[in-house]
Amino acid sequence: MEYSAKNIENKWQQYWEENESFEPSEDFTKEKKYILSMFPFPSGRLHMGHVRNYSISDAFARYHRQQGKNVLHPIGFDSFGMPAENAAIKNGSHPKNWTYDNIDYMKNEFYSLGFSFSRKREFATSDELYTKFEQGFIIDMYNKGLLYREKGMLNWCPHDQTVLANEQVVDGCCWRCDTPIVKKDMNQYYFKITAYADELLDDLKKLEGGWPKQVLTMQENWIGKSNGLAFDLYFDNESLLKLSHTFERFDVFTTRPDTVYGISYTALAPEHEIITYMIENKLLDDTVIKQIETMKNASSIDRQKEKSGVALGLHVKHPLTGELIPVWVANFVLMDYGSGAVMAVPAHDERDYDFAKKYDLPIKAVIKPFNAEHDFSKTAFTEVGELINSDDFIGINSQKVQKHIIEMFEEKGIGKKTTNYKLKDWGVSRQRYWGAPIPFIHCDTCGLVMEKKENLPVALPEDVEITGEGNPLENHPTWKHCKCPECGGDALRETDTMDTFVESSWYFLRFCASPSNWGKEAFSFEQIKYWMGVNHYIGGIEHAILHLLYARFFTKVFRDLGYIDFDEPFERLLTQGMVLKDGAKMSKSKGNTVDPDAIIEKYGADTARLFILFAAPPTQELEWNDSAVEGAYKFIKRFFERSANVVPCNEKPQINHSDLNKEEKFARKKVYEALKRAEDVYNERYTFNTMIAGVMEAMNALNVQKNTNVWSEGYWILSSIMEPVIPHTCYEISEKCFHLNNLVPQEILEEVFVEESICLGVSINGKKRGEIEVATDASKDDILSAAKENIAKWLDGKEIVKEILVPKKLVNIVVKG
RNA sequence: GCGGAUGUGGUGAAAUUGGUAUACACGCCAGACUUAGGAUCUGGUGCCGCAAGGCGUGGAGGUUCAAGUCCUCUCAUCCGCACCA
Secondary structure, three states, X not given: OOOOHHHHHHHHHHHHHHHOXXXXXXXXXXXXXXXXXXXXXXXXXXXXXXXXXXXXXXXXXXXXXXXXXXXXOOOEEOOXXXXXXXXXXXXXXXXXXXXXXXXXXXXXXXXXXXXXXXXXXXXXXXXXXHHHHHHHHHHHHHHOOOEEEEEEEEEEEOOOOEEEOHHXXXXXXXXXXXXXXXXXXXXXXXXXXXXXXXXXHHOHHHHEOOEOHHHHHHHHHHHOOEEEEEEEEEEOHHHHHHOOOXXXXXXXXXXXXXXXHHOOEEEEOOOOHHHHHHHHOOOOOHHHHHHHHHHHHOOHHHHHHOOOEEEEEEEEEOOOOOOEEEEEXXXXXXXXXXXXXXXXXXXXXXXXXXXXXHXXXXXXXXXXXXXXXXXXXXXXXXXXXXXOOOHHHOOOEOXXXXXXXXXXXXXXXXXXXXXXXXXOOEEOEEOOOOOOEOOEEEXXXXXXXXXXXXXXXOOOOOOOOXXXXXXXXXXOOOOOEEEOOOOOOEEEEOOOEEOHHHHHHOHHHHOOOOHHHOOOOOOOHHHHHHHOOEOEEEEEHHHOOHHHHHHHHHHHHHHHOOOOOOOOOEOOEEXXXXXXXXXXXXXXXXXXXXXXXXXXXXXOHHHXXXXXXXXXXXXXXXXXXXXXXXXXXXXXXXXXXHHHHOOOOOOOOXXXXXXXXXXXXXXXXXXXXXXXXXXXHHHHHOOHHHHHHHHHHHHHHHOOOOOHHHHHHHHHHHHHHHOOOOHHHHHHXXXXXXXXXXXXXXXXXXXXXXXXXEEEEXXXXXXXXXXXXXXXXXXXXXXXXXXXXXXXXXXXXXXXXXXXXXXXXXXXXXXXX
């Protein structure tokens, strides 16, 4: 039997397609498994990261299908987004054509890898039907107050000519093109994700055990909840006069109420409204205004380089002591956290300390180390200590005093306990063509109105010019002109489109919908109830925050809108490691990519899949290795060719274990060990590499014996447990040898693990010195005396203190002298 | 700085509860078959040492009859967040 990957793979891919082998059943009484891998952006062709992603999910899907579960393993395309437009600018293709051509190509690649996706449920998020339902949800969210429009300072990417969400700004640069972002003041739509901040944080606990710790921590940090005290600082009379009483106070937030007695200056963000007022009313010198403008215009990277600031000539009164405190503007104060103003306690905060040193501001110590002194002329003291210079609180532990100080502020009515979050509302509008239009209309008479649901989708016009300049929808001659749904007068459509993360926030729900109903509804409550949550979600760690947080948010929103009845979408999350070559992530720019098509062409899909699952556990980085790929190929070839030793049969052969010789017994044991390991791997551990190693061991053991029944039984089992990994080869073997009857749950026969004798290690003081073979039922005394005899020369002249027998493992003799 | 991980042969990696460290594979070495081998098969392969033996899971301690595994400290690498008040 000669192994020909190409023939075998073509044959079975055709068979699966003709038989619709991977369509889930609509019988909702069956036990289900929803196996999902993160859907791809149709960039052109698959890369090895995709192959790894889908090889993992496919292994799960195929395993559970063998186990008789009703398996949903869908695939789609996250097909809106900038690259389609960039390609249009570069080579004049229409974004739609570019996208759908790529989808067609990539679909073929998927099926040439033998992935068992449900073909009937494929969709692309740029399909008008998908847009239609999404726009419906957007309207629902607006009506619920979860979407709003507001002017604000936004992250603007000058290269991509669009707004970015905070989450899409990486190191002050655009996450896609690395261009430094600038701030721009404009109208934008926001999802009120902050309304769910606490729930998004608290529910992370429900995911413990199912999600990687790292991802949970990243989300926790991103939400960034911190508790503290907020209070107002009031200007003194002189300052009030200067400001013409337009402002009489501003508020600040601190997580260190224990340090309030140490305030020696306060600082406002350059964007703070008081500053804006002062600039507009020429209350500052030109040189100062210039300095503030420089701070505001600096990129966020430059702004982090060095602290700078300038005094405003204003003073506030300390809330407790009434002391006058100077007000500064400082570049390190961020407008979008807290209230854009801070109380500065240089003695106990490094940042405040640096600033105070630079501008020679007073440093007032209010905490000292327990039983020690601290030199405040050199550094800040930021640890826990005892209070000094703090009225009634002197001598108290600085950590324990915090709640008392908060209580005091509340009793006096001058401040209150407050919680702050780093999480910001999610800005979703984009000034781009290739996205889902926001279904709103601007009417001079009625204001911002929703499109009527029966008019959805608001579809994109096809006749656009994509030049890279401005917003193509805005520039389109007719598209934006429409009638107001309320008053019927002339109105303008919103020309912003939605962030593509909106589509990926609910696609996993759409997959639950029966294709026969696709046109009527996004999904039904019953379908969702049956299929959700996702049992295994597999994808890259790069989505740890963005996509996974947004999808959790949408789930909670949909729950509150009554569409679904659960809190969390993904029960188990498996974040696969990156695929590396020569120690670096595969990337076009580094020129170290390996093309999946080339590997399929040379060795076949099964080889690619086997290598990828064998070379490392799924969560670890995977180093590409050409000769190991070759090794995977050789294993498959041997596995296939040695199936010639099997006598074809319709059921697993019955074997009388006691009739077998030593090699035959050993081979059976190895086969069943591999089976045991496979069950564990598919259900608990997901370390496919160890399962495959077990199968290889079993193969090696089978190969040193000649019993055809043992061969047949071995192949019956091994080709079943390997089918999720190398499906084509295993289907071929299964058909030739077992008429496709063996791809079913396998029973573990405990009899093969029963042995007459076992090997025990013998050690002295924990150091291995020998090995004995004893009867399984040997008495403790027999074993100990055999052990002592075995290592007699080591015991010579020593006194035995203790003898330890660990059943089925080892004997340890403890000696003295 | 804060948070999360990882560290085992020449390489990718095993070791499920503390119980014979290095399974499986790649590579390398030797042999067989061969006109040939980058094919196939067989055997060997942690390090030092002729050997006896010694050493060995980043390093240093500790707990234990017994530690890759548990505890303390430490070093290195990777990832995420970061002037968050």
